[in-house]
Amino acid sequence: MMTPWGSLRLLAARTVSAGAIASRSLAISKPFQMQALAAALPSQTYCTAVAQINGLVFRQLFEPVSCTYTYLLGDAETKEAVLIDPVLETANRDVKLINELGLQLKFAVNTHCHADHITGTGLLKKLLPGCKSVISVHSGASADVHIDEGGVVKFGKFALEAKSTPGHTNGCLTYVLNNRTMAFTGDALLIRGCGRTDFQQGCPKTLYQSIHKKIFTLPNSCLLYPGHDYTGQTVTTVEEEKSLNPRLTKTLEEFESIMNNLNLPRPKQIDFAVPANLKCGVQDV
16 A cells, blocks of 8 residues: 555656646645645646645746746745745746745745856845845855855744755755755756766766765655756655666766766856856846
């Protein structure tokens, strides 16, 4: 018999074709008993996953050009919230949702200095006074708050702990919810993949060690939310990636060979995205 957790994971990992329309809503009650209700991936705009974990407001949002996921987390009681990896072009969408939910955005957080899109943190600070930008101290980027391994971003009774996971860039951070049920891996670990290592201080060996030591040591049931996905998937788990990721199940030597021979095209937006993101997404400062 499949457990409630197993049923949820089956739904959460389900892929959706480009033209498919569905809806997903997840309700989680103590102690992590799950009830899956429906599933949604609007094909033209963004994919939304809704969860309530002991009073946590959670939304997964999608930007289709760079295939970037943005994550909104809030305390349902205090209304304090954080936004992870906002994109400039969808900042107004994010502000609208934040206001609709009656949340107060305390922090706009980046997992690293992005090369494939301009961050929305600079615009969000203008649209939502009081919001502060957050990024790794090793990113080389401007921000109101610079954090490192063990740094904590608090919102209401919840907190995100930063784990340093370099390898894609020197300043990559994975943010782990304080109850260790969710983690946001940015471009370090993707669903059945990982971030590229051929630019921006990338290093296959460093990335391999970061994932195995910092992410794969989280509880097997911990939900992992990536910075991007290009196949319609939305979430995975530590257990899945430890056993099914075609790159990270290899030896270090095999992984290095794979990463050094990907021959990927140069990101289209890198020449203007990186300079802008070094200034919190604000180009004219």
